[in-house]
Amino acid sequence: MSAKFTIDDLKRILREGAGTDETVDLDGDIAGSDFEELGYESLALLETGSRIEREYGISLDEDALADARTPAALVDLVNSHLAARAV
């Protein structure tokens, strides 16, 4: 039984670790938006990745993390790690 990582989990972690851009509504439909458009550059995503790893006890593949350009892609990536761990 693996914990499921949702877009709301991601939003919470983004807010805590990287803050929010006032011009972006994180509560809107952002799943398919590019992180750059949401105001999150490479450092913000590294911080976010590191927080996810700590909280969920997983180790994200570095290249895959860098390739996850949208919240939806990152949520999928985290869930694939969680699923792999559950096997």
Place this chain on the structure above:
Amino acid sequence: MTNRRVVITGVGVTAPGTPGVKSFWDLLTAGRTATRRISFFDPSPFRSQVAAEVDFDAELHGLSPQEIRRMDRAAQFAVVTARQAVEDSGLEFSSVDPDRVGVTIGSAVGATMGLDEEYRTVSDGGRLELVDHRYAVPHLYNYLAPSSFATEVAWAVGAEGPSTVVSTGCTSGLDAIGYATDVIREGSADVMVAGATDAPISPITVACFDAIKATTPRNDDPEHASRPFDASRNGFVLGEGAAVFVLEELESARARGAKVYAEVAGYATRSNAFHMTGLKPDGREMAEAIRVALAQARLNPEDIDYVNAHGSGTRQNDRHETAAFKRSLGEHAYRVPVSSIKSMVGHSLGAIGSIEVAASVLAMQHDVVPPTANLHTPDPECDLDYVPLVARDWRTDAVLSVGSGFGGFQSAVVLADPGLVRS
């Protein structure tokens, strides 16, 4: 500005491996690397476990037990290296008015090593939020305020003129030399003891670079971990050390018959105003710093015989820098030898700029350019002559040395034989 000219008349180096100018130059010209698995603490919990460490015995270098106790490792490097430079210069400091002698020491991260250790103690291993002052070492203030590095050097050499630390991240070692040069040019001092030091190999530094994946995880092959311009590069290797110079006004150096290594003919710094750690691929601001430094030296790109690159071995830096060379030097960028000594001595943050200037003046002295070690398969986007693996006999009268750092700072120094510079 006046037309006072500034020359380097003394060199001191404490670099990874065995300290001292001679062993430093031997290491570089042999293309040997001083990178190894971190020995100062158990690095196994960390992503990057390699560094270029100095085998340094402070007592052997003449520091007294009290000096050792009150100084962080970086301050110890600075003092020992400054004394070397002073001795090398042959300048009798007792014969110079101390008011006319100043000190500029670059450092990116100050007394990080001391702070890391002391925090661990006063917080009892991180347990206490309200850290316990009763466990603080008496000289903790010297770690808090890295200006203590300038004080220690000034007191060691007897300087009473303008003295400060310059701290601009990874360009500190170039910017300290630029600062000292400006001070002599404007007439506020005749002699400056200038250089840079850093001793960052501590858990907090390793952890913070791990967090942004800036350092290499090539832990299974530490000797070949620093790979600037190579297609397989994946981050820099942390280093430590110091280089300090005696800078003098040209006429007074000549009057005393000093050995002149090089003139600090041009210096400029620009900022990318873009990102604290990121670089734009076009290298525009570094190119501008190079352009201004060359103009100040009244030299053309073709006059540059050797480029000492920042070459940190991160994915983005080496491309950024290659673009900057092409943009500023034009076709000459493809002809001039370019190399990164970080392949051998790692990246000692604020100190490395000065250590690279030391390598540059030694290249001028010996007419040999040091190689880029570990460069077997160049990144196709890094298509210049990076002097792979083997040092090269090469007539070197003018050198460009550049640096790039967190905060967006981009700096360039032009060193030249004084006879080459049109006054």
Place this chain on the structure above:
Amino acid sequence: MSVVVTGLGVAAPTGLGVDAYWANTLAGVGALDRISRFDPSGYPARLAGEIRDFVDEDHLPGRLLPQTDRMTRLALVAADWAFADAELTPSDLPDYDIGVITASHSGGFEFGQNELRALWSKGGQYVSAYQSFAWFYAVNSGQISIRNGLRGPSSVVVSDQAGGLDAVAQARRQIRNGTSVVLAGAVDASICPWGWVAQLTSGRLSEHDDPRRAYLPFDEDAAGHVPGEGGALLVLEDGAHAAARGARVYGEIAGHASTMDPAPGRDRAPTLQKAIQRALADAGAVADEIGVVFADAAAVPELDRAEAEAITKVFGPRGVPVTAPKTGTGRLYSGAAPLDLAAALLSLREGLIPPTVNTRPSERYELDLVTGEPRRAHPRAALVVARGHGGFNSAVVLRAPDPS
């Protein structure tokens, strides 16, 4: 060529913004109080000059907050205010024609404290991705450069509490080398347990609990200082550039010098007096021209004596009005001297010398210390003195703008 000041950005315990700061400084308001940012009861020193009315979110974007120490937040806002005060939009200048040069005392120490705690209590993987720059000494110049698009020559100097003047001097050098505008000064803040413990080892913190008797430079009861947080950033500009755009000029950075005291135990004199004399010479000024001195005011008897001697040797006993408004803010580390520059420029403009608060001047120092009410005067030039732990002395001479 002249280098002039055309904008001031102030973040001080006695006021955010130039107007609030100046009004409170003239009124002799003191901001020293028991530390509120952490529980100081276990420490021998318990007072500080805190900035209490600064709300980060009111001034800065949310994305910047997780990556900035308190001193950087204050500095970013002080920079905004300085440019607004100078009526200067950095993006209007040509490429590379504007830079930023700050001083730092100890970097983003509170940010560093929190990450050290994460490291040692939980492990390396808990250290923030922002630690690599958020605590380091260059962070304020870097972040100000990014926020305002400043791509000209920038730098950072660290010379303990004298650094703020050295930053201004370096900015003047860059302007003389051809850059039109440089934002210069310093903002410091390290009122956190780790910073406090480190500062305590200087042996210079006052252990009094009464804010009115804790920081008393040139007083018989002087027994150390009270630290504060904040500072000032100044828009420095090539005089011709300022004139061409019709900018209001506060005054000119007319002279500067800095010196280092000899190592203790050497049989050599301290060098503060030389720094003052050289700054005057650099300004082409004679002592009589200086209408007010803003003192370093260490409040350590031996250091007060050294400063008083340097001042009386240059200006004569009670030869010039001396003041130390930092008695109201506490010592702001490298932020202190730029804040004094701001106060001195306002003094030149308004013909009023703000008072030193709380001090009852000791006769032995032979200083004409301005206390109680602000003093009406018409100084045409001012001297600002700053000293740092470890022998740093720095002095700047300011001149009022030419009335024509």
